[in-house]
Amino acid sequence: MSGEPDLVPVGDLVPAVGNPRKGDVAAIAKSLAALGQYRPIVANRGTETGRPGEILAGNHTYLAACRLGWEEIRVSWVDVDDEKARQIMLADNRLGEMGTYDWQNLADAMDGLDLTPTGWTFEDMEKVEAKAGGTPYDSGESETFVPRFLVVVECANEEEQAEVYQHIKERGHECHPLKS
Numbered sequence: 346m347s348g349e350p351d352l353v354p355v356g357d358l359v360p361a362v363g364n365p366r367k368g369d370v371a372a373i374a375k376s377l378a379a380l381g382q383y384r385p386i387v388a389n390r391g392t393e394t395g396r397p398g399e400i401l402a403g404n405h406t407y408l409a410a411c412r413l414g415w416e417e418i419r420v421s422w423v424d425v426d427d428e429k430a431r432q433i434m435l436a437d438n439r440l441g442e443m444g445t446y447d448w449q450n451l452a453d454a455m456d457g458l459d460l461t462p463t464g465w466t467f468e469d470m471e472k473v474e475a476k477a478g479g480t481p482y483d484s485g486e487s488e489t490f491v492p493r494f495l496v497v498v499e500c501a502n503e504e505e506q507a508e509v510y511q512h513i514k515e516r517g518h519e520c521h522p523l524k525s
Contacts, residue, residue, distance in 0.1 A: 350385035350419040355411055358388055358398045358420070361430075366438040368405030372464050374412045379462030382406070382419055387433065390424040401430055402437035448476040456521045 386403025389396065400407050401423065410418045425433065452473050460470065500506040506522055513520045 350421045352417045353388075353398075353420045355407065355415060355418055358386075358400055358407060358418070359396070360404045360407060361400050361434050362396075364404050364434060364438075366404070368408075369464070370405050370408045370412060373405050374409035376462045376464060377406070377409050377413060377415075382410070385419040385421045387437070388420045388422060389430050390422050392424050393426040394430055399430065401425075401433040446473075448473060452477040 384403075384406075386406050387401045389399045389401055391397030391399060407418060423429075423433065452470075455465065455470050455473060460466065498509055500509055510520055510522050
């Protein structure tokens with residue numbers, strides 16, 4: 346790959362032929378609209394394949410950018426043969442799935458955020474909170490769940506929220522203020 350990504354016209358790129366991954370283009374478009382493109386896609390220069398501009402990683406980001414009407418997108422380039430091109434595409438699709446989460450770190454990262462542009466939902470957050478006391482998958486031990494009961498309290502303003510939060514904390518309960 347080259348150093349800094351290039352800003353490339355979307356018309357110079359083509360989705361990978363036979364990409365097995367089916368992405369949620371609408372969710373990616375929502376994220377791009379809110380957060381911008383924070384990671385370049387990877388495309389093949391194509392001197393060895395005869396397919397210049399073929400996207401090897403980030404096909405659905407490209408499709409979401411097109412849906413949003415973007416004229417350019419940031420690209421990191423590789424120049425590989427057919428076998429390496431397919432390996433990169435498969436690795437990009439699979440390797441992220443192979444990871445797991447540290448449930449407490451994930452819960453902490455979600456705490457107080459507007460999750461809309463992240464692909465996570467409030468329901469996901471509730472499940473993460475329920476798992477936050479569990480043992481990580483990669484520890485070799487079975488995952489355990491700590492039951493948690495969540496309550497959402499609606500307050501009229503931030504001052505009232507701070508009072509309710511303090512009262513709940515003083516009673517010894519774990520509490521996480523959220524923004525609406």
